[in-house]
Amino acid sequence: MNQQQDQLADLHEIRKIMDRSSRFISLSGLSGVAAGVSALLGAAVVKWYLVSHNINYNQSLGLNLTRDAILFLVAVAGLVFILAFCSATYFTARNAKKNSYRVWDSKTERMLVNLFIPLAAGGAFCAILVYHDLLYLVAPVMLIFYGCALLNASKYTLSDIRYLGILEIILGLVASFFVGYGLLAWTVGFGVLHIVYGVLVYYKYER
Template identity: 50%
Template sequence: MSREHLQTLTEIRGMMERSTKFLSLSGLSGVSAGLIALAGGLVAYLQLRTGWLTLFDSGTYQRLNPLSRREVIEFLALDAVCVFVLSLLAAWFFTARKARRMGHTVWTLASRRLMWALIVPLVVGGIFCLGLVYHRLNWLVCPAMLTFYGLTLLNAQQYTYRDLEYLGLCEIALGLIALFLTGYGLLMWTIGFGVLHILYGTLMWYKYDRQTQ
């Protein structure tokens, strides 16, 4: 097969891939989300002053924490919402910037499918975590968040880069570990949403984004 034919087939394959997968997802989105999550975990640690290993422990967190249970839950909920919103804004900024540089639009059929694949399991996971808090099973919230988030990424990877699958598997593994080491909840949360995102985003930037700079 001639070089011209190979180039034509490559271009056709690229067009088909762009029509079914959202390829403007920026690695810097993962890095920024990880940095924001690290900041959120540090704020929680400094504010609650109970230590990384006791905050979500089923038997000791209430005894060691000078704040009431309601105050702890309200603060952590506010902290988590701030991390989530800031991460979304950063992801939108870096992804939109990458799309402009590539000459693509952000809102396409592939991006809508990706959003739907993300929203459904995230909403289900959020309601599940609210149920845990309602039943005073606070030490299970972090494992549930990590596990549901990992399943969300596995569900979404079919509409974007396949590499997202590996991040999802790591999040699930960390969530299952946290399920049995409940006293390490805050530390596991910070590693999962902070460190893993930074590592993943850095690898994605190096692999896909350098040529668009």
């Protein structure tokens, strides 16, 4: 019995070593929580702006937004992205230091390349939608491309991120049909789902 337990322990250790050699496993669950909180704050600011300017998202679907309103929404989205990226960098670096892992190596590079290619494509496509005044599709498209980016990067980091990506894609597709709820879908996808994912990852790997 003890011999079997020792063999299982050895296999578990070998698997951990293989994961460290092929995957970027320092990604912190707290970075997901921080990203989700940033998104909720951004959504609250956008909601405040729409209400203060008497803009009903469900009715206008973005068609009646002025140039100033569009620039404001873009600025908020950019700020949310910067806050999420900075918090992810901080918490991941802290987690790597805690476990004596390297923050930057070939695994990190592969993960980031596979993450940012779909993100860049999605950002360009969103810019095209804005150019053609199809603003009501921006939120669903952001969710779909972000989900694709997570799926693409999941091969090089924690496999749990794959499920987050699938949920983001599904939510984006649903929001594509119910375009009047794009802001709500964006809030759930980038806010609530990130927080839930971050908490689960934290308790699974970091406690």
